[in-house]
Amino acid sequence: MHMHKLERIWLIFGTSCLVIFLTVIGVSAFYLGNKPPSCLTTVNPETVGQEKPFNEPGLHKVDGKDWEYELVFVASTFSYSPAQVEVPLGAKVKVIATTKDVIHGFEVAGTNINMMLEPGYISEYTTTFNKAGEYLIVCNEYCGAGHHLMYSKIEVVK
Amino acid sequence: MVTSTAAKVKVDPRDAKLSMAHFFVAFSALALGGLMGLLQTLVRSGKWELPWGIDYYQILTVHGVLMGLVLTTFFIMGFQYAAVSRTTGGHSNAARRTGWIGFWVMLVGTLMAATMVLLKEASVLYTFYAPLKAHWIFYLGLTFVIVGSWIDGAAQIMTYARWRRNNPGKPSPLLSFMAVINTVMWIIATLGVAATVLFQLLPWSLGLVPTVNVLVSRTLFWYFGHPLVYFWLLPAYMCWYAIIPKIIGGKIFSDSLARLSFILFLLFSIPVGFHHQLTEPGIDPAWKFFQVILTFMVVIPSLMTAFSLFATFERYGRSKGARGLFGWFKVLPWGDARFIVPFIGMAAFIPAGAGGIINASNQMDQVVHNTIWITGHFHLTAATSVVLTFFGISYWLVPHLTGRKLTKAMNKLAIIQGWVWFIGMAFMSGAMHFQGLLGGPRRSAFSTYGGSEQAAEWIPYQIAQAVGGTILFLGIILVLIIFVNLAFFAPKGEEEFPVAEAENLEEKAPMVFENWKLWLGIAAALILFAYTIPFIDIIQNAPPGSKGFQTWSKW
Amino acid sequence: MAKTELNTKQKTEIDDRSSLKGTLASVFFLGIFIIVTWVSVYYLFVDRF
Ligand code: HEM
Ligand SMILES: [Cu+2]
Ligand SMILES: [Cu+2]
Numbered sequence: 001m002h003m004h005k006l007e008r009i010w011l012i013f014g015t016s017c018l019v020i021f022l023t024v025i026g027v028s029a030f031y032l033g034n035k036p037p038s039c040l041t042t043v044n045p046e047t048v049g050q051e052k053p054f055n056e057p058g059l060h061k062v063d064g065k066d067w068e069y070e071l072v073f074v075a076s077t078f079s080y081s082p083a084q085v086e087v088p089l090g091a092k093v094k095v096i097a098t099t100k101d102v103i104h105g106f107e108v109a110g111t112n113i114n115m116m117l118e119p120g121y122i123s124e125y126t127t128t129f130n131k132a133g134e135y136l137i138v139c140n141e142y143c144g145a146g147h148h149l150m151y152s153k154i155e156v157v158k
Numbered sequence: 159m160v161t162s163t164a165a166k167v168k169v170d171p172r173d174a175k176l177s178m179a180h181f182f183v184a185f186s187a188l189a190l191g192g193l194m195g196l197l198q199t200l201v202r203s204g205k206w207e208l209p210w211g212i213d214y215y216q217i218l219t220v221h222g223v224l225m226g227l228v229l230t231t232f233f234i235m236g237f238q239y240a241a242v243s244r245t246t247g248g249h250s251n252a253a254r255r256t257g258w259i260g261f262w263v264m265l266v267g268t269l270m271a272a273t274m275v276l277l278k279e280a281s282v283l284y285t286f287y288a289p290l291k292a293h294w295i296f297y298l299g300l301t302f303v304i305v306g307s308w309i310d311g312a313a314q315i316m317t318y319a320r321w322r323r324n325n326p327g328k329p330s331p332l333l334s335f336m337a338v339i340n341t342v343m344w345i346i347a348t349l350g351v352a353a354t355v356l357f358q359l360l361p362w363s364l365g366l367v368p369t370v371n372v373l374v375s376r377t378l379f380w381y382f383g384h385p386l387v388y389f390w391l392l393p394a395y396m397c398w399y400a401i402i403p404k405i406i407g408g409k410i411f412s413d414s415l416a417r418l419s420f421i422l423f424l425l426f427s428i429p430v431g432f433h434h435q436l437t438e439p440g441i442d443p444a445w446k447f448f449q450v451i452l453t454f455m456v457v458i459p460s461l462m463t464a465f466s467l468f469a470t471f472e473r474y475g476r477s478k479g480a481r482g483l484f485g486w487f488k489v490l491p492w493g494d495a496r497f498i499v500p501f502i503g504m505a506a507f508i509p510a511g512a513g514g515i516i517n518a519s520n521q522m523d524q525v526v527h528n529t530i531w532i533t534g535h536f537h538l539t540a541a542t543s544v545v546l547t548f549f550g551i552s553y554w555l556v557p558h559l560t561g562r563k564l565t566k567a568m569n570k571l572a573i574i575q576g577w578v579w580f581i582g583m584a585f586m587s588g589a590m591h592f593q594g595l596l597g598g599p600r601r602s603a604f605s606t607y608g609g610s611e612q613a614a615e616w617i618p619y620q621i622a623q624a625v626g627g628t629i630l631f632l633g634i635i636l637v638l639i640i641f642v643n644l645a646f647f648a649p650k651g652e653e654e655f656p657v658a659e660a661e662n663l664e665e666k667a668p669m670v671f672e673n674w675k676l677w678l679g680i681a682a683a684l685i686l687f688a689y690t691i692p693f694i695d696i697i698q699n700a701p702p703g704s705k706g707f708q709t710w711s712k713w
Numbered sequence: 714m715a716k717t718e719l720n721t722k723q724k725t726e727i728d729d730r731s732s733l734k735g736t737l738a739s740v741f742f743l744g745i746f747i748i749v750t751w752v753s754v755y756y757l758f759v760d761r762f
Contacts, residue, residue, distance in 0.1 A: 001415070002412070004412075029520055042440075045702065103287055107528065110597050118440065123439045134612075139599070149605060151607045
């Protein structure tokens with residue numbers, strides 16, 4: 001099998017680009033801690049409303065952790081609890097969310113907070129809310145008739 | 159002598175009938191699915207509402223199932239069946255019978271699933287994610303479609319195997335080899351979706367078991383879902399590698415490298431499903447990243463394809479005396495629909511591929527996951543690169559099979575069709591990409607999200623999508639006019655089934671490419687490596703199962 | 714064009730016939746496009762919280 005010299009040049013160039021992309025995201029994920037949301041904790045979806053921390057949705061200040069606040073959301077057809085929340089600008093927050101019924105999405109539009117909520121699993125993402133403004137939370141996974149009416153709001157305030 | 163060579167370059171009329179049967183189903187799906195697509199864009203513009211209690215998610219289910227599953231599977235099976243017939247000298251009676259059985263089983267399955275969707279018993283979209291629970295007949299219908307496709311594909315494999323027995327030591331005809339690679343990949347891939355439907359969803363929807371393991375079901379689905387998109391793409395690559403060179407009057411740049419790229423697709427298309435689950439809980443990030451690496455591997459055969467295609471064009475152009483860096487580009491047959499319609503598809507694959515690399519880039523998926531960017535992406539890959547190539551194929555294959563000719567007038571209409579599609583898709587897919595980067599979600603009817611400022615910014619893009627959708631629907635009407643003309647009304651005659659030759663006929667493809675034990679072994683090893691440990695993890699650490707939900711609107 | 718080319722005409726013609734420099738230029742254009750789009754979205758990822 002023969003490969004043209006220019007094709008070899010192209011494939012070396014192309015493959016090197018791919019390797020560079022992989023290195024950039026690999027270092028960013030595993031060294032700088034920007035892994036995609038992959039929490040491995042489970043919960044019983046039927047009783048999740050009574051269990052900590054989901055019995056008290058909303059923003060909570062925490063001590064002695066790598067983050068200052070925990071922002072807890074519970075999703076169910078077709079709403080999020082809480083329906084609106086304020087977060088202080090610059091706060092390092094762990095967002096913790098789950099669903100009581102079907103699969104939902106949890107996307108804070110215009111940010112990197114974008115995760116699937118699946119029954120039985122807790123989804124988490126830690127980030128610093130460093131830009132003020134009003135952010136829409138949308139459900140971006142089909143969940144039924146009211147899917148496009150399912151939203152919440154985060155206000156990042158000074 | 160004359161008759162025997164003539165018989166060889168023509169698909170046997172009995173095989174032609176079966177291929178055409180597939181195409182009638184495929185183009186009916188296109189007609190109905192296209193209408194749904196138009197309606198979706200109109201609803202999403204916010205200027206129009208669906209009448210008679212029809213629900214957005216019902217028509218979205220129809221669109222996804224018809225376009226993503228029915229149009230593609232039927233067209234591909236019909237095309238590959240004809241390509242194998244054309245390049246091996248025809249199917250045996252046994253293979254033909256097998257093909258027909260497969261066709262009918264698929265059709266019955268399709269009708270079962272379609273009935274349930276129309277009755278609003280299955281508004282679960284074409285991905286049917288548990289714990290949304292559709293009617294059991296929907297799942298049974300899907301099972302029939304899958305099993306039918308296996309039987310249908312077996313016909314191609316039987317004929318390929320017979321050719322190999324009759325021609326020991328010779329590499330098989332390129333198109334047959336490629337068709338069989340795609341069929342084998344399809345069979346391995348559909349094992350995943352068959353497993354979740356048969357062992358999880360069907361018993362659960364029948365009430366035999368109370369709950370379902372959601373993450374296992376999704377993981378099995380996406381084990382299938384990524385190779386699914388390569389199952390759509392490879393027949394287009396078959397046309398680009400092995401048919402287009404003949405249409406333009408050139409040669410295949412390298413037969414061996416074409417085969418190599420298909421082998422790489424077989425190996426690396428399957429163990430990569432986690433790249434659709436990057437933002438999901440319950441899967442270890444290290445395993446996600448491992449499959450991301452494998453996903454990047456599957457980019458390489460596409461890089462090879464890009465080079466081969468440009469090289470075929472350039473070699474041809476220079477043989478016609480074209481000069482300079484890009485002189486060859488001008489002498490390509492721009493007036494030939496059989497060339498230009500697939501060519502627009504190839505061009506669309508440049509932004510489509512670039513988008514795909516972004517989607518697969520692990521945490522970067524958080525920027526685009528389940529936004530309408532994704533929909534924009536696969537309307538470039540599937541709904542432009544792939545279907546424009548399929549249209550381009552049918553513009554010569556349908557008259558070839560029906561004993562008619564593509565007339566000058568139809569050729570012209572076909573070229574217009576290609577450009578209309580290009581313009582419509584530029585609007586629709588372009589707007590979807592930008593709206594997606596701003597966060598606009600996919601799979602969503604029109605909504606102002608309680609007067610949100612961000613959502614208000616999305617609306618102009620949705621209007622642009624409706625403009626694009628309208629133009630695209632015009633494109634679909636043109637396709638249907640041409641298809642009906644070629645199937646029933648075009649003048650009788652002979653239309654060529656173009657099959658290209660390699661530039662270098664001395665260079666025989668290495669026989670190792672036909673060593674199925676080797677490739678299936680490596681494919682299995684890669685799949686086991688990429689999936690065994692995370693899959694055991696998912697099962698062992700599973701939360702309590704989910705009961706079923708029917709949250710969509712009913713009649 | 715220039716006179717000196719006359720002598721080399723025969724040679725350039727043969728070279729030109731089998732040359733794939735247009736192909737290389739085209740695929741590199743494709744490569745650059747991929748890099749630019751990827752970097753733009755990576756920038757969005759880094760810029761957002
Ligand atoms: C007239 C042409 C078309 C139009 C106007 C159109 C429009 C659309 C729109 C607006 C959506 C997204 C809806 C949403 O996410 O809420 C969509 C989804 C989709 N389209 Fe198309 N489309 C067209 C052709 C095609 C073709 C030819 C294919 C297949 C090859 C296709 C396959 C799909 C698939 C698989 C989905 C995803 C459905 C889902 O998310 O469940 N479309 N289409
Ligand atoms: Cu939803
Ligand atoms: Cu994929």
